[in-house]
Amino acid sequence: MRRQRMIARCVRSVRLGILVAFAGIALAEPARAQAPLHERIDAMLESAHPAQPAPLASDAEFVRRIYLDLIGTIPTADEARQFIDDQSPDKREKLIDRLLASPEFTRHMTTVLDVMWMERRPDKHVKTDEWRAYLHAAIAANRPLNELVREILAADGVDDALRPAAKFYLDREGEPNLLTRDVGRMFFGMDLQCAQCHDHPFDRWTQREFYQLAAFVGGEMTRLPGRLPKNMQANSQIPQPLNQGSLYKELDIGMREGRMARRIVRLNRSAVWEHPFKKLKYPHDYAYDDAKPGDFVEPKGIFGSMPSLSKGKTRREAFAEWMTSTENPRFTMTIANRMWKRAFGVGLIEPMDDLRDDTQASNPELMTFLASEMKRVDYDLKEFLRIIYNTQAYQRQVTYDELKPNEPYHFPGPILRRMTAEQVWDSLLALTLEDPNQYLRPSDKEYLQIVAVDPKTVTAKSLIDKAEEEQDWRTEENKDRRKFLYKGQLLARASELPQPLPDGHFLRQFGQSDRQIIAAGNTEGTVPQILTMFNGPVTHMMLENGSVLYNEVTACKNAEDATEVIFLSILNRPPYSRDRAMTVKEI
Structure with missing residues (x-):
């Protein structure tokens, strides 16, 4: 009975921890950037605006932030613990390299x-x-x-x-x-x-x-x-x-196979x-x-x-x-500015999609340098991101001040950001599933082979055969998807789900873009989000027997160890003294 009470109290603590964590912060820190390119960026920021930069972030802040920024999810408790305990001076650089090389990236x-x-x-x-x-x-x-x-x-x-x-x-x-x-x-x-x-x-x-x-x-x-x-x-x-007219005459629109075959024709006319x-x-x-x-x-x-x-x-x-020519000044500058904003939360040029001839970057020298670096690395996205994420500027503590309209931001560190809907969803899966990548969208290579037709040899009969083959493919795909459903929701990373999802889905509730316009996602907090975190199906599954978090917490021998697991799992840091006192008392 005592053990069951401890588990129940742990569950309450976990619920509270989730709400705190996913009100959502993505933070960071560094082991001094070694490459001259990283140092040049830091020097440009410092020389242009010598005001005191933010302190370097802790290892716990960095590991959480870099996981969220590069692969869209928080680290597991083991990943966070291993990084924090690692004493290697170049561990941050190595982690950036590993994440950039990962399939999750x-x-x-x-x-x-x-x-x-x-x-x-x-x-x-x-x-x-x-x-x-x-x-x-x-x-x-x-x-x-x-x-x-x-x-x-x-x-x-x-x-x-x-x-x-x-x-x-x-x-x-x-x-x-x-x-x-x-x-x-x-x-x-x-x-x-x-x-x-x-x-x-x-x-x-x-x-x-x-x-x-x-x-x-x-x-x-x-x-x-x-x-x-x-x-x-x-x-x-x-x-x-593709001679649509003659084919359509042979395909009976009243027959299911005929309608499906006509769709194959339309696909091949695009x-x-x-x-x-x-x-x-x-x-x-x-x-x-x-x-x-x-x-x-x-x-x-x-x-x-x-x-x-x-x-x-x-x-x-x-x-x-x-x-896309290197001689086109706007293309390279726009890409570089978008990638900088992904790291820091604000671009060197704002707003990003209203660049005019008289627009001034908050740091013109740095904007020019980033555009030249994008060309130098031959538009290699990973290499460009590697440069940015190894800077001390990125690895400093976040700033909490609200951005002031029409005033440039001088990058003492990244700005404070809530987690995106996709980051929250993928992080909850990391707390729930041993393998969040258990479901991957099937390759479309087979599908494309099924629906492709040769205009020179196609017949109505071959179209009907292809339509039936396509239907069989879809049936098998749906059967496979059903294995990964929980209360009607497909348990797969956001990158593997249809885009955009229906209005009632967790991701839409938490601000996933409806994709009517560029960057339409939002990170505003709402009351339905709080209710979903307390009572939604994903939260329930995360706290059920068999989830990663449940298994790790219930495997602990005492309340002290359970507290450690809860904080490392959800906030990716060890508990402070006050955290321990409060949580142990609750448990």
Whole structure:
């Protein structure tokens, strides 16, 4: 009975600890950065603003922060204990290297880039799982970011291997104005929306320049024609069409197999292709004297060297090369600023997606240096992050002061941040499951092979066979998923779950982005969050027999040991004296 009472009291203490921990702080500290690059960043911050920097954070703060920032979850009690007890002077550098090389980093960064680039787009042409599998493979291979973005913007979706990359265009339906606005925000840090309708009132961009940029993607189609008109048949840049009309005549829409087969046809008609006779025109209400309404727009870059529109290259391909070129100042600066903000909670340039000609970074010398380093490492994301996370600036204690509007932040340390919805979810799984990576989304390679058809040989019968094969694949996938359900919720890391989730899901309750706009997630506290932490299904499962936390706490011989486990598991630090006194008394 006494042991059962101790367990019950431990459970109450754990509930309280969870609420405190996931009101949510991600903190940090360093073993002095050794590389000159890290020291140069610290020196630039100190020389520009010699005010007293924050003290170095403790080992416990650092290990919690670096896990959250690089792999999106807190460390286990054993991982925290091992790091804190390690006396090696270079243990922080080694931990950063280990986390960057881990599969968890790849999964976490897949989610980061997915949310950053796709927002909330329907799976109209390319499944989200296909797209995320493509991103995952690219990050796992550590492909240069500029090369990855170039491929995403240039992919046409015809090549099976690159079909997922075309989601950026396809699921925006090739709409030139939308694509121009999104590319401006995501990759140039520019808000071009005003310039779509008139000259920008607060920046130098004109409506003509907006349309010149949009002309690179104007005239792009997202559906292959059923058959090519005679005057287009000799154009080698247009993919082989799929004769939808004749196939549909043979497929009975009233039959389940027929409807499924028609969906296979639609999937294989999705591709980005440049219509040779369709070009973007200035709008009918164009009011400036530098062009006439209805005139064709000639594509033109708006800064840096001009795109090369050579023979055999589509406008879209020329645009992708120009946009990701090392000569394009905005692209490199925007990526570097976004990655800096991920580490510190605030960018050197704020707001991130409203960069103007007169915008000043809070530390111009450092912003220039980071952009040059991004080029020097050849857009190697891991290497760039390694430089940032090894700085003393990152490894200092957080600052608690509220950021003041229109006042620059001088980085005495990272700012205090609540954990994101994804970090809270993944951390709860770490407290619950022995292997939080037990469920991984199945590879889409098999699915793509099932649905792919050859336009030259496809028949109605082969389409029905493929539709049945696809249905069998989906049935097996759903059967496998059901093994990992708990009270209707799939117990998988946030990177393995559908994005975005329904409104009632834990992740949405805690502020997961609805993906209507870039970076729409929030970390605001709410009453439903508190109720969910007390009574939600994941919290209940975490406190049930068999969970990691339950097993470790009940294995303790006394209240002192149980207190140690609770604090290391949830807060990733040993309990202070006052913590011990309070918890032991409660237990």
